[in-house]
Amino acid sequence: MAVDLRISGGTVVTPAGSVQADVLVSDGKIAGLVDSAVPTGGRVVDAAGKLVLPGMIDVHVHTREPGFTHKEDILTTSRQAAAGGVTTIFGMPNLNPPTTTMQSLEEVFGLYENSCIVDWNHNPAATLPDQAALMAKAGIRAFKVYMVVDTGRTYPHPAGTGMHDHGDLLRMMDTIAGTGKRFIIHPHDQALMDYIEGRYLERGENTPAAYAQAYAEREGVIWDTAIDVVLRLAEASGCPIHLAHMQTRRSIDAVRRAKARGVDVTCEVNHWGPFLSKWEHVERLGPYALSYWVPDDARAAIWEGMRDGTIDVCASDHAPHTREEKEIGWTQMWSSHTGTPGIQYFYPLLLDAVTKGELTLERVVEMVATAPARHFGLGSTKGALLPGLDADIVIADTGKPWTITNDGVLSKVGWTPYDGQRCEVSIDRTFVRGVEVYDEGQVVGRPGHGKKA
């Protein structure tokens, strides 16, 4: 076995715990973890004093390509991924055309093949049962649907990607249940939201604060009722479910109880949940925050869920929009494009939380890499630093604090809601299947290096 690459002297985080070891890479795979005294050939990268981590597998990414490339595209998304320690991305289907058919899925696969720096897959929308059955055989890992319909906006939920009727949801779960794929659901109770947001708009309250209050109203009732329905239908169908955007105490408790009785449900938090959801963010950043407001008690429940394993996955929900699309939100928030970019900073911010004692390093690695690999069919190829798996490796420096700034943003939109925020941990290098894609501040990955995961 010829060793191509040796990452030496670091603290290697594995599913069995952290060990001092050198990581050997051969032909894009991890060949072994060895003591520093064992000689090999190959390029040596010094990681002494640093963390050696598996790359993040981000299952919730809005690349905006095709259809919205004035906001972002696959290349710019994957450049941010490389810089942020993300080695695999799963794109989302709210594109133009929306990914709802085999034809649109094959087209988007071609786009990733041409330009993605990191490994990739794509979550098509499961709204057409015949097409969903076909797409399940096309090498995807999951489907997505939004329980958001008829918002009167073309974005972020274009026609064809939403499904709210309970019968339609159960029919689709029955379709997906036999395919081995997981069904990602954006939970939302449209009928409740029509009533709640209607009252704000009747009063002429169309500000970021009003929007944030509407989505959080009555301790998040629009989230809780939707999640209760999804959990019950998951139990009735046996369809594996993945809940996006966890943010209320009741719904996190509901998932905890569902898991205890054996429901195949996983769930995620997004970067804004733990790091960008305080009332002060809504007030200071307005439309640039998101603006979901997660009240303090609910945010505490998110952190508890991340610590106790109820929250399985950290996924960015990277959702860039231009400043123009955001600025209108100061006075007409319901006309603003919601969502906020985050793929470049989520892993560093989670590692920063480790330095503050809020999470363990092992839980972070589980949530960003090992759990998404296991739950989305990549457990035999990715998600951990173990022999035989892909050499998707991140070297992080816990002794190199830095400040997130708009100047450092690699997104087309040129802004980050974290501008000015200090972070204690830097991503030094990122490798995808043993090939360096990010090196000390420079994206060095080749467009098209990424392969379908």
Ligand SMILES: [Zn+2]
């Ligand atoms: Zn999203």
